[in-house]
Amino acid sequence: MVAASALIGVLGGMEPLATVDFLHKIVEETPAATDQEHVPVVCWNVPQIPDRQHALAGRGPSPLPAMLQGIVRLAAAGATRIVVPCNTAHCWFDELQAASPVPLIHIVDASLAALLVGEDDERVGLIASRGTLESGLYQRRLDSAGIPWLANSDAEIEELFVPGCYAVKRNALHEGALLLARAAERLVERGANRLILACTEVPLALRRIDSPLLGISIDTNQALAGACVDYWLAASRHAARQVA
Amino acid sequence: MVAASALIGVLGGMEPLATVDFLHKIVEETPAATDQEHVPVVCWNVPQIPDRQHALAGRGPSPLPAMLQGIVRLAAAGATRIVVPCNTAHCWFDELQAASPVPLIHIVDASLAALLVGEDDERVGLIASRGTLESGLYQRRLDSAGIPWLANSDAEIEELFVPGCYAVKRNALHEGALLLARAAERLVERGANRLILACTEVPLALRRIDSPLLGISIDTNQALAGACVDYWLAASRHAARQVA
Structure with missing residues (x-):
């Protein structure tokens, strides 16, 4: 080369x-x-x-x-x-x-490019911190690309996402993974067929439990x-x- | 801070x-x-x-x-x-x-500083590539510090160290670890009570087999x-x- x-x-x-x-x-x-x-x-x-x-x-x-x-x-x-x-x-x-x-x-352009390699008819579930969600970073670009998306409710963020991330941060990976996988499953139940894992802790934790959700997920990093x-x-x- | x-x-x-x-x-x-x-x-x-x-x-x-x-x-x-x-x-x-x-x-100064934290009466076994050994990088500084050292023979390098390193490089970690551990054990048999692992592959491999040799070893990186x-x-x- x-x-x-x-x-x-x-x-x-x-x-x-x-x-x-x-x-x-x-x-x-x-x-x-x-x-x-x-x-x-x-x-x-x-x-x-x-x-x-x-x-x-x-x-x-x-x-x-x-x-x-x-x-x-x-x-x-x-x-x-x-x-x-x-x-x-x-x-x-x-x-x-x-x-x-x-x-x-x-990072959002890179993530959407990875997403668009996949099939049509994508409905994206967005797993991210409240700060990232409130910034609209992903939603604005998904809207521009005409890709429907959904995110966790405030209650799900409070009860599943936040404690899941903090469990991972204190190295309780298995406990964190179960909480984060539940946050992701809620989005799949509501119709998401792809997931964007826009938070470092999430792919780390899901790999720990070898979650089948990884098969439909984009790790943004x-x-x-x-x-x-x-x-x-x-x-x-x-x-x-x-x-x- | x-x-x-x-x-x-x-x-x-x-x-x-x-x-x-x-x-x-x-x-x-x-x-x-x-x-x-x-x-x-x-x-x-x-x-x-x-x-x-x-x-x-x-x-x-x-x-x-x-x-x-x-x-x-x-x-x-x-x-x-x-x-x-x-x-x-x-x-x-x-x-x-x-x-x-x-x-x-x-890197040799850092390794010797780590070594000198230990007890007296140290006899250092040096695990390194032929290039590193021939350069005398470690031997000159060990001589200056008055620390006795020994290294593998040409035959041991040929039969144990080189194939061990190449096994690690092709990701056959367990096979490589057994060869590299044997190279290290030869030095211990000849009187080494500390080991300097002056080659990236060696600590990686010894950790894979959880080798007790790690307890007397300095990982130079x-x-x-x-x-x-x-x-x-x-x-x-x-x-x-x-x-x-």
């Missing part, structure tokens, strides 16, 4: 282990036989960023200045595309893109990793054509 | 998954209760670096220019210490340090991750004292 000048910049740190998991997904998604065929990545994994959920709830400082610092450093390091493996951080996507000299790949690999492979093919 | 201006730069890409594993080790080694308390890291995980073993054997181009590019980018991104989570790459350590505006932490965490904690304490 011919070396391309393409370089993926990862704005991480939200949270540190999820960033490491995202880098792992890029390696896993890459069809490479040698080290040299893997995707070149520069990663800004600097977690000194004010809490995003608190900021959205009006209870803390904005994370934007810290995120902008990361964007500037990644661009200075030579990144040709930048990604942010965190759904909540996409509430500041427009400001980040406006300040970046290079294009950002949006995995979709974003796939978009990075697609970009790199296209850039490499382009570089090879220019040499040939 | 007060935010410090310390920033760890990781020169990765050799190989991509080992780099991800190293970042994971930094997170695991950090005593943090919140995202914001984790070690800030910028990582250059660009694997388009010529093969190090081939270069050392005189059968391929030097990896040094590609590594130097990474050093320059990490320093430009604001790294205050740089580490290279790959033993073989340390054959070029002096050239990297000479070209870097910030100090590098040497883990020791380097620990050195990063120690540096970050010291810088944070220093920043906190300045504020107080």
Whole structure:
């Protein structure tokens, strides 16, 4: 494979282990036989960023200045595309893109592209934090694409999603998985035939119980990793054509 | 914790998954209760670096220019210490340090520091590739510290270490682990009471079979991750004292 000048910049740190998991997904998604065929990545994994959920709830400082610092450093390091493996951080996507000299790949675009590879007649169930749901990040883009969607009720979020996520955070994976799977099943009962898992904890937990729901699910960080690999492979093919 | 201006730069890409594993080790080694308390890291995980073993054997181009590019980018991104989570790459350590505006932490120094935490009367068994052994990286520093050491014979490397590593590389972890454990046991039989596992595949394999040898072993990438965490904690304490 011919070396391309393409370089993926990862704005991480939200949270540190999820960033490491995202880098792992890029390696896993890459069809490479040698080290040299893997995707070149520069990663800004600097977690000194004010809490995003608190900021959205009006209870803390904005994370934007810290995120902008990361964007500037990644661009200075030579990144040709930048990604942010965190759904909540996409509430500041427009400001980040406006300040970046290079294009950002949006996690919702990557997730919808992964969704549209599937069959017609899709009805999407959206599993996400209240902050992500209230931002309308996914709903606006699903509406634009004409894809019907549904989400958990406030009661389901309170009784299933929130305690499920906190169980995963304190490493009670099995307990968390059962709660999160029930939140997802409610959406399937109401007609969802695909699921978007727009929260890091959910795919992690469902994999732990080997849930059959994974078969109809999009893991949004995995979709974003796939978009990075697609970009790199296209850039490499382009570089090879220019040499040939 | 007060935010410090310390920033760890990781020169990765050799190989991509080992780099991800190293970042994971930094997170695991950090005593943090919140995202914001984790070690800030910028990582250059660009694997388009010529093969190090081939270069050392005189059968391929030097990896040094590609590594130097990474050093320059990490320093430009604001790294205050740089580490290279790959033993073989340390054959070029002096050239990297000479070209870097910030100090590098040497993987052998980090490993010996981890070793010296233990008891007296240590006799170190060195498990490493032929390239690492021939470079004398570990032996010179062990000699300077007055620590006796021994390594596998050529025949043991040929019959146990090399096929063990290649088994791990093709994901035959159990088979590889049995071979690598036998290579290590030969050193223990000849008097080693500590082991330095100076090759990424070895700790990975020994963990798979839950080998009791791990109890006397130093995983060099883990020791380097620990050195990063120690540096970050010291810088944070220093920043906190300045504020107080």
